Amino acid sequence: MKKEVQELIRQSSLFREVNPDIFDKVLETCVARSVEEDGFFFMQGDPATHAYVLVEGRVKMIQITPSGQQITMRIMTPGQTYGGIAMLNPRAGYPATAQAVEDSIAMAWDTSHLRELAGKDPSISLNTMQLMHGYISELQDRQQALVTERVEQRIARVLLKLAAQSGKRTDEGVLIDLPLTRQDVAEMSGTTLFTVSRTLNEWERSGLLKIGRERVVICSPHGLVSIADDLAER
């Protein structure tokens, strides 16, 4: 295994600060898994047998409603953990589907190994709880946003968050370094692709950002922030 990969795992939210001896075990017990663009690591409802740390690529977590509508929960970047629920109970189903947005590689640990490791080093349990806690806060924030904020604000937030985790400085501004369709943004902000399209175009007209096919460059992060926080004049 490459040094960088080891380093990524060592700093992942699942295994950070694990005792070095145990960490060797961690490295021994994992399995690499690669999935190509649009492929799936697992589907919502599958038995939660493995936890993953993303090593390369981008993976999105999505949910499908009974009526077939899709909502995108989050987009993972290398170093992030998903499927951590496997820690708990292999019979439990994954709560969401993990789909690769680009060709991706992840390391995987199965439930039995995880539990064994957690028994040897309690910080793994603590890390998992920390992870879950972070996830809970995120969900709460989103829920709050959905109830209280208007669509415009929510779209602004989504873009800012994406920029924070996948942003890339360019001379035009901050490029969101992902193939990102209007539909994707709509799913993340809880609206429709039409509204997203209209909103982004309006923002482009006022110079806040530049858009292209599956491409967004944020020119004025400040402007977006003030929309997200509802400081903008209407």
Place this chain on the structure above:
Amino acid sequence: MKKEVQELIRQSSLFREVNPDIFDKVLETCVARSVEEDGFFFMQGDPATHAYVLVEGRVKMIQITPSGQQITMRIMTPGQTYGGIAMLNPRAGYPATAQAVEDSIAMAWDTSHLRELAGKDPSISLNTMQLMHGYISELQDRQQALVTERVEQRIARVLLKLAAQSGKRTDEGVLIDLPLTRQDVAEMSGTTLFTVSRTLNEWERSGLLKIGRERVVICSPHGLVSIADDLAER
């Protein structure tokens, strides 16, 4: 401490299946706390120093948005755990406010005791994770509902959930045994008290339920379910 209270704690989601020896310690290290109607156990943002198991009364978890709007996350009944986040990190703030809906009594454990106990019996950590997991599912469901469902469905869901956890059979139907204002329902379903009022009245007219001041009796749970699942003709 009364036997019933001990039993309640033994079966609480936080301490279930804890080793009997350790459980004695659990009982020793807790503190009772009572809060009268409308009082607070803790406020959002306070350092998370204690985890609670509700023993008597009803407690609601609420969040306040920056703009002052309130949203109600859930209503706890005796035996349920809240503030479990204290397990993790006493410096972290509580993510929500815990307010007594009626005069209430809860047992409390502080972070240091919790961690000590968790060190002695790993099932406490597992329970906490299980707890968090349940919470995550709940949040995800709600989020899904908020994005994809119409107000009517969401109100129906809220009522059904309340009935499930605080329902009481009467000759008229299932009474939701809580002082429940239209405002409360609105906060739980992410809408306004006006819309709730209108909707409930419409349902009363069609015989699905009976309403009074701070009072709801569900006459036809089936009818509500079919609205919640959108099987109803519009």
Place this chain on the structure above:
DNA sequence: GTTTGTCTTTGCGCTGGCGCAAGGAGGGAT
């Protein structure tokens, strides 16, 4: 170069649900 498929824009109509204001109604307290 042309085709094909996916992604995007835009116009138009529509409506669910919000906001507000004004009034009603129950239930404690004094």
Place this chain on the structure above:
DNA sequence: ATCCCTCCTTGCGCCAGCGCAAAGACAAAC
């Protein structure tokens, strides 16, 4: 009995955002 406070209802106006349809733009494949 009366007052007061909180909770509830209802009418009316309004608009943000959705749904759909049709057409345009881009990229990749052939």
